[in-house]
Amino acid sequence: MKKSLVFAMAMALGVSATAFAANPFSDVPAGSWAYGAVAKLAAAGIVDGYPDGTFKGERTMTRYEMAQIVAKALAKGAIGADDRLVSEFADELDNLGVRVAKLERNADNVKITGNVRLSNVHTTGDYGKSDATKLRTRLFFTGDVNDNWNYVAMIENNQVFDGQNESGNDDTDFQRAYLTGNIGVVNVTAGRYDTYYSDGNVYDDRVDAVNAKVKFGQTYLAATYGKMGNASTYSWSTDGTKQGVGDKFVQATLGGDIGKLNLEAAYLKADDINTTWMTGDDKIWTAAANYNFGDASLGAMYLKGDNDSVDKANGDDDGYVISLNYKGAEAAKPGTWGLFAKYYDQGGATYIAHTMDGAYDVFDANGFKGYQVGGNLTLAKNMVAQVEYYDLKSKGDSDNHARTLWSQMVVTF
Structure with missing residues (x-):
């Protein structure tokens, strides 16, 4: 000794x-x-x-x-x-x-973690050309309330460099603040948090809401009520600006696993939608299946929307998405990598704030179709690089394309 x-x-x-x-x-x-x-x-x-x-x-x-x-x-x-x-x-x-x-x-009731993302979006095609770089910094604060409940908060800073503002447009917001825990067998999340509906093909942004989820073996049922993208929570458009997207909403999801197959059905009703291609109330139904082959997975989703402004514009109200994934970069494991691809065919009534980094918001009520391909790689522990390419065009009579090359480096700590 x-x-x-x-x-x-x-x-x-x-x-x-x-x-x-x-x-x-x-x-x-x-x-x-x-x-x-x-x-x-x-x-x-x-x-x-x-x-x-x-x-x-x-x-x-x-x-x-x-x-x-x-x-x-x-x-x-x-x-x-x-x-x-x-x-x-x-x-x-x-x-x-x-x-x-x-x-x-x-001994340490509050923990601080974070990540920094440097991204560049380069858009070409018939809807114009643009190039913007954004530095996004996030700090997460997680505190234990008791053995069953946690409090989570997140502060985000964005600086956008678009060629005209080389010093960056500085924007700092207190973006998330919520409680998460269990009441019996029900898992509850309440407050301002980020949500991801129907694999992000319908909505991927913040909400002020309450969500409850229950699991029965391999089956799960979730329901949410709250507000989306209003004055206090907003969506980032593909050109780096903020836009409101809607008001009150309800959402429900039923899903489960059968071996390597996952099945899921979902419903979303949102009031007072306000996007460049759709206004008013919107209802969206989705049905999806995803099969895991080990290192690879194949998914398919059908979407159906109901919106008066899309109907009046003789727009499209349904569509589908096909996805393929192989492996995937893991931040904790240097050298891990992944490849992914999607094909989109979505009518204007089937999406509100899409998860993609392509320029989907330049299209009208007809919606868009096209593909995405990409890959990611863990260069060192907690340092992941990713590249995505999109080629999208209108589902209407126009054959105009919007092409996007998106690249990013994410460092977590």
């Missing part, structure tokens, strides 16, 4: 080298430098020695023996859950029944 470790533990218990109890170990004489510290640790029950009554201070300890000492020191309050010894011997402590994660939560 190292002299510094023995002395440090004794000091943590509030003992000096001259104030000590009787020493139980035959190989630690009264004149030893470690006499007082070892005696105090033994009296506190932190060190036990060996069956033959010796301490064997010059013997190198195993990791398991050291973990036993750390566990006892934790129980006695000699060290805290955030001590470096605890993190160093976390696996051994777990094997000893010391739940380090719970101790850390009690």
Whole structure:
């Protein structure tokens, strides 16, 4: 055992080298430098020695023996859950029944994480050309309310560089603030949070809402009520500006797994939609299936919308999306990568705030069709690069194209 470790533990218990109890170990004489510290640790029950009554201070300890000492020191309050010894011997402590994660939560109730994304969107085609770079920084604050509930908040800063504003358009917002937890078997999320309906093909943005979800074996049922994209929550359009998208809404999803097959049906009703291609109330039904082949997955979704402004414009109110994915970059695993592709054929009444980075919002009530291809790669731990290419065109009589090359680097911490 190292002299510094023995002395440090004794000091943590509030003992000096001259104030000590009787020493139980035959190989630690009264004149030893470690006499007082070892005696105090033994009296506190932190060190036990060996069956033959010796301490064997010059013997190198195993990791398991050291973990036993750390566990006892934790129980006695000699060290805290955030001590470096605890993190160093976390696996051994777990094997000893010391739940380090719970101790850390009690010691540090609020955690701060974040990510930085540098992205560039380059658009060409019949709807004009544009190029913009955006630096987005997010800070997440997660606090434990109790064993069942957490509070999450997020602050986001955006700086857009579009050639005319080389210094960047600085914009900082308190964008998310919500509680999440369980009431019996019901998982609840309430507050301002980001949501992702129908794989993002219908809506991917913030809402002020309450969501409840229940699982029955491999089946799940979820329902949401709230507001979307109004004065306090908004959607980013593809040219980097903000736009409102709607008001009150209700949404419900029923889904489940059958082996490697996932099935899902969803319904969304949103009031007072206000986008460039649709206004008024909108109702959207979706039915989707996704099959996992191991490293690959294949998905298909049918969408049906009902909106008066689209009908009056003789627009299209239904459509489908086909998706294919192979592997995928994992932030914690350098060298992992993935490829993905989608084909879209969506009428104007079937989407409100799409998850895609293509220029879908330049089209009219007829909607759009076209494809996306892309890939991602983890360059180093917590550093993921991604590239996407879109070629979209109107579902109406026009054959005009909107092509987008999107690239990004995301660093998480």
